[in-house]
Amino acid sequence: xNIVVCxxxxxxxxxxxxxxxxxxTVDRDAVDGLLSEVDEYAVEEALKIxxxxxxxxxxxxxxxxxxADAIKKALQMGADKGVHVCDDAIHGSDAAATSLVLAEAIKxxxxxxxxxxxxxxxxxxxxxxxxxxxxxxxxxxxxxxxASELTIEGGSLRAxxxxxxASDTIEASLPALVSVTDQIxxxxxxxxxxxMAAKKKPVEQWTLAxxxxxxxxxxxxxxxxxxxDVAKRPPRAQGTIVKDEGDGGTKLAEFLAAGKFL
Numbered sequence: 042x043n044i045v046v047c048x049x050x051x052x053x054x055x056x057x058x059x060x061x062x063x064x065x066t067v068d069r070d071a072v073d074g075l076l077s078e079v080d081e082y083a084v085e086e087a088l089k090i091x092x093x094x095x096x097x098x099x100x101x102x103x104x105x106x107x108x109a110d111a112i113k114k115a116l117q118m119g120a121d122k123g124v125h126v127c128d129d130a131i132h133g134s135d136a137a138a139t140s141l142v143l144a145e146a147i148k149x150x151x152x153x154x155x156x157x158x159x160x161x162x163x164x165x166x167x168x169x170x171x172x173x174x175x176x177x178x179x180x181x182x183x184x185x186x187x188a189s190e191l192t193i194e195g196g197s198l199r200a201x202x203x204x205x206x207a208s209d210t211i212e213a214s215l216p217a218l219v220s221v222t223d224q225i226x227x228x229x230x231x232x233x234x235x236x237m238a239a240k241k242k243p244v245e246q247w248t249l250a251x252x253x254x255x256x257x258x259x260x261x262x263x264x265x266x267x268x269x270d271v272a273k274r275p276p277r278a279q280g281t282i283v284k285d286e287g288d289g290g291t292k293l294a295e296f297l298a299a300g301k302f303l
Contacts, residue, residue, distance in 0.1 A: 042096040042193070044087040044157045045147050047176070048080040048115055050108035051166040064261055065268035066133050067166065069105065076111040079161030081228040083221050084115045087159050088229075090193055097121040099150055103131060103142050109244070116239035117231035123244040124150050130249055133261025136167070140175030142259060145252040147180065155180065157198075158218040162187050173220035183213040189224040 052058050056072040087098045100115040102108050103126040112123035126146050134142070147155050158180070163170035170186075177184035188200035189208075198217055202209045203224065231239075249256050257263060283292050297303045 042090060042094060042156050043099070043151065044090060044096065044159060045099050045101055045150055045155055046080070046083050046087045046115065046120065047143055047147075047158065047160045047172075048084065048100050048102050048111045049077045049161075049164045049166075050074050050102060050104045050111035051077045051164055054165060059273075060268070060271045064133060065271055066261065069107070074107055074110065076114040077161060077164045077166070079163060079165060079221075079223055080111070081114075081118070081161075082223050082225050083159040083161045084118055084120060085226045085228040086191060086221055087157075088119045089226065090157075090191075094193075096156075099124060101143065101146055101150060102126070103139060103146070105132075112244055113239060114231070116242045116244075117235045118229055119235055120242075122242055125244060125246045126248070126252065127246055128248045128250075128256075130256040130260050133264060134259045135264040135266060136169055136171050136175060137265060138259040138263055140172050140179055142249070142252065142254060143172070143176050144179035145254050146247065147176070149247070149252060154216070155182070156216050157193075158182070158216075160218070160220045162220045162222050170220075173218060177218040180218065183217040184220075185211050185213050185217060186220045188219050188221045191219060191221065191225065 052067065052069055052072045052074055058072055059068045060066065061068045084100065091098055098120040099122050100112050100120045101124045102111050106127060109125055112125055116123055124146060126142055131142060147158060160173045173186055174184055185198065185200045187202050189203045190201035192199045196215050198213055198215060200211045200219060202211060283289060294303065
């Protein structure tokens with residue numbers, strides 16, 4: 042089975058993130074980036090499926106030049122090849138435009154016949170979780186989202202989705218698109234052999250023109266929403282220290298009541 046895994050290069054959550062003053066988009070150049078953590082689970086699941094049968098794993102990303110690092114990490118884990126859609130016109134694209142580019146890239150990468158598309162349930166920077174559903178709609182494929190377990194049998198798949206009160210089992214016919222949670226597996230660390238092998242694996246770079254996507258349909262000017270203003274989060278105020286002189290419980294209750302926690 043040939044699997045396409047969509048991955049994203051995101052700012053490191055441990056870094057001090059900010060917005061660009063000129064267009065109010067996330068400043069991705071001022072901080073270190075990495076492969077979105079949840080996408081690692083999608084890559085691992087694809088590798089497990091292929092290792093249990095046969096086929097190849099193609100990792101696909103959309104982003105600036107440095108987004109190639111996300112592909113590099115996936116190739117080091119064991120993916121077979123990569124595709125990087127890189128075009129200045131994509132800057133500032135919203136979820137709708139991103140799904141358009143991803144869908145067209147998936148079609149091109151699979152000659153119009155994708156068998157299985159895997160994605161993380163959400164990116165760790167946007168945290169919207171809507172792109173998998175949008176891509177599936179554009180591809181005309183069944184979507185199975187938030188999968189915590191995935192089984193492929195013949196021409197169908199079965200996924201378990203865990204909720205707060207119960208777990209659901211969902212079945213779908215292939216081809217299909219599946220988004221996975223961080224409960225589905227334990228992503229492998231790239232081995233030295235994998236790191237060396239990744240250097241020889243092919244990575245294609247495409248532009249919007251290669252995909253036949255109109256530049257006017259993507260980018261910040263085509264976005265359905267716009268950020269009007271941003272402000273830094275105010276510094277955390279020092280907490281109130283209460284000395285317990287036998288009335289600590291009373292003071293705690295009064296504090297909770299004042300904050301309407303009680």
